Amino acid sequence: MPLLSQKEVLNLKLSCIKAPQLRILASNFGLTGKGSASETIKRVLESHPDEKIIDAFIKQKYTETIQERRTIISDEDLKKELRKVKTFSWGVVQGQLDQKIQTEYVRRIVRYEDLVNNVKAKLHDDVTNYVICTWFNHWTTVLIEEYISTHPKIIPTIKNIKGIDIFYDGQPFDLKVTYLPREYNSIDAVRNPSNLAVWMYENQGAQRFGSDNRLFVVLLDKDNPERSWELKRDFTLVFQKIDNFFDRELVSKKDEIIFTFGRKTYTAVTKVLIITK
Structure with missing residues (x-):
C-alpha cells in the first residue's frame, strides 16, 4: 500500500485494539463504548483525540502481554534455553513434513517391519531436527519482535490484523524476521536492500x-551464511542494530517500491534492516 494519511493510520491503530480495551479507551475520552467496535472507533475519531494518548494506551496494553509471557519464562531464562541448541538442520523442508512422510514412508514401504525400522532409523531424527529448528525460530523471533515493539518510536498492535504488526514513523508495517535467502547474492543484498x-x-x-x-x-x-541462525540469538548485537536502525531511519516516499506478482503490479512501502557479522 502507498503512504497513508494520519487519519487513515489512526483508524488502523484503533482497529488493532481488542473490543474490551477499545471500550476502556473510549471511556478515557469521556465517550460511550456501547455498540460495535466500528461504532466506537467512529466516535473516537469524531472526537479528534490526542493520538499520543492512544499510542500510550496501546503501548501499555502491549507491555501487559509481554509481562504475561514473562510469568511463564523470563527473557534471560528463554535466552539460556535458546543457547542450548547446538545444531540447526531442518532435516525436512519447512512446511513439507507431511509430504515427506507420505512419499518416503507411507506410499513407498510395503512391509510393516521395514516401515518401523525406517521411522526409527531416519524419520525420528528428521522430525526432532524439524521441531527444534521451528522452536528456535519461533522463540528467537518472539524476543526480537517484542524488543522492536517496545522501542520508543514503535507503536505495536494488540490485536492480530493481517498485514500489520507495528506502526513506525506514522505508517503501518508487517514485521518479517528472516534469514537471507540462499539463492540471493549477499553482497548485492547489503549494497542494495x-x-x-x-x-x-x-x-x-x-x-x-x-x-x-x-x-x-x-x-x-x-x-x-549457514550459521546465520546463531546470529539470530546474539541478542546483544541484534538489539543494538535494531536501536541504531530506528534511531536514524525515517519513512518517506523514497521507501515505496513497485513489484509484480501474478502479472499484477503492486506498490508497497518497505524498510530493510540487514544485520550482519
Missing part, C-alpha cells in the same frame, strides 16, 4: 501472498 525487498515480495508463496508494507529484518553471517 531495496532490490532484496522487491525480490522477497516477488518470490513469496502464492498462498501467503501479501502486498502490505513490510519491515524486513534480515540476518546474515557474511563469512558463513
